[in-house]
Amino acid sequence: MAWTNARSCSSGYSRVVISSPGWDRAAGGPRLMGASAERKRISSLGREPRGAADCLAAPCDAARCGTVPPRRPTMSSQYDLLAKLSEATAAAPYRKYFEEFTFFNALGDVAGRTVLDVACGTGLYSRRLKRRGASRVLGVDASQGMIDYACHLERESPLGIEYVVQDAAHAEALGLFDVVVATYLLHYAPTRQDLGAMCAMLRRSLAPGNRLVSICMNPDVQLADPGYYRPYGFEVHSRGQEGDEARLSGILPDLPFTLVAYHWSRPTYEAALRDAGFRDITWRRPEVSPEGLSAMGASYWDAYLRQPHAAVFTCVAA
Numbered sequence: 421m422a423w424t425n426a427r428s429c430s431s432g433y434s435r436v437v438i439s440s441p442g443w444d445r446a447a448g449g450p451r452l453m454g455a456s457a458e459r460k461r462i463s464s465l466g467r468e469p470r471g472a473a474d475c476l477a478a479p480c481d482a483a484r485c486g487t488v489p490p491r492r493p494t495m496s497s498q499y500d501l502l503a504k505l506s507e508a509t510a511a512a513p514y515r516k517y518f519e520e521f522t523f524f525n526a527l528g529d530v531a532g533r534t535v536l537d538v539a540c541g542t543g544l545y546s547r548r549l550k551r552r553g554a555s556r557v558l559g560v561d562a563s564q565g566m567i568d569y570a571c572h573l574e575r576e577s578p579l580g581i582e583y584v585v586q587d588a589a590h591a592e593a594l595g596l597f598d599v600v601v602a603t604y605l606l607h608y609a610p611t612r613q614d615l616g617a618m619c620a621m622l623r624r625s626l627a628p629g630n631r632l633v634s635i636c637m638n639p640d641v642q643l644a645d646p647g648y649y650r651p652y653g654f655e656v657h658s659r660g661q662e663g664d665e666a667r668l669s670g671i672l673p674d675l676p677f678t679l680v681a682y683h684w685s686r687p688t689y690e691a692a693l694r695d696a697g698f699r700d701i702t703w704r705r706p707e708v709s710p711e712g713l714s715a716m717g718a719s720y721w722d723a724y725l726r727q728p729h730a731a732v733f734t735c736v737a738a
C-alpha cells in the first residue's frame with residue numbers, strides 16, 4: 421500500500437488516495453491511483469534509498485538514514501499532507517481507544533526489548549514502542565513517502581528509531597528481534613502467495629518462542645451496509661469474499677481518502693501463518709479502554725464492537 425497524493429488543482433493537495441498494494445514493482449515505486457497527470461512517485465521528491473545496511477548502521481538522521489532527506493522544497497508539502505492524514509486518523513476514537521488499547525494489551529511490556537515494526541508507515545507505532553521503553557525499534561515500510569515522513573519526525577524529535585524501505589513480501593534479512601509487530605500489513609497482500617511471503621518474512625525475523633503481534637482488517641466482518649462504520653468516520657466497501665478488494669474510505673470532510681486492501685478469511689490467515697512457521701495463533705477479544713468508554717459513552721461502541729473493522733492477533737515463532 422502507498423499513501424499517495426493527488427493534485428486536483430495547482431494550489432495544493434485536495435484529495436488523498438491511499439491505495440494498496442500500491443507498490444508498483446515494475447516502476448519500483450508506489451502505484452498511484454487517479455488520472456495519469458497524478459501518477460507521480462512520492463519517492464521522486466528525494467533521492468533513492470542507499471539500502472538497508474546504511475539504515476541499519478545508526479539511528480535515523482539526515483546523514484545516515486538510508487532513506488530520503490528532502491531534495492526539493494516541495495517535500496515540505498508532502499510532509500504536511502502525510503502529517504495531516506496521519507494525525508487525523510491516529511486521533512480517531514476507534515484507533516485511540518480500541519485499536520491502540522487492544523494492541524498494547526496483546527503486546528504487553530516491551531521495555532528493554534528489540535522490536536521490528538513492519539509496515540510502520542509514518543512510524544506511529546514505532547514511536548509508541550520506543551516511548552514504552554523498547555531498547556531498539558526498526559521500522560520497515562514499502563513506501564518511500566511514509567519512511568521519508570517517519571525520518572522527518574525522527575530528525576525533528578529524535579528517539580533513536582531506525583527506518584528502512586523494504587517490501588515485506590520481498591524483504592532482505594533484517595536480523596532477529598525479540599518482538600515483531602505488523603499493524604495493518606497482511607491485508608495488503610494481493611495474493612495468497614504474497615500473504616505467505618509476508619508471513620515468512622515476519623517469521624524469519626524472530627527466534628523460536630518469540631512473538632508476532634499484528635493488526636489486520638477483521639476477517640469475520642460481513643457487511644450488508646457500507647455505511648455501517650459511518651458514525652466512526654469511515655466506510656468499508658467489501659463483499660467479504662476471499663481475495664476480493666476491500667475499500668476503506670475516510671469521510672473526514674476536508675481530507676477524504678480511500679484505502680484499498682484485500683479480504684482474507686481467518687482460515688487463510690491462519691494457514692499462511694502456520695505454513696510460515698508460527699504456532700499458537702490467538703485472536704484477541706476487542707476491547708475499548710476505560711477512557712474511550714467515558715469519552716464517547718458506552719453506547720457509541722455497541723455497533724463497532726459487534727463487528728470491529730480491525731482484529732488483533734498474536735502468534736509464536738515455532
Ligand SMILES: C[S@@+](CC[C@H](N)C(=O)[O-])C[C@H]1O[C@@H](n2cnc3c(N)ncnc32)[C@H](O)[C@@H]1O
Nearest residue numbers: 421539540541544561562563587588603604608
Ligand atoms: C494503514 S498504513 C499503517 C501504518 C502503521 N502501521 C500504523 O498502524 O499507523 C499501512 C502501511 O503498510 C505499508 N505496506 C503495504 N504493503 C506493504 C508491504 N508489502 N511491505 C511493507 N509495507 C507495506 C504501507 O506502505 C503503509 O505504510
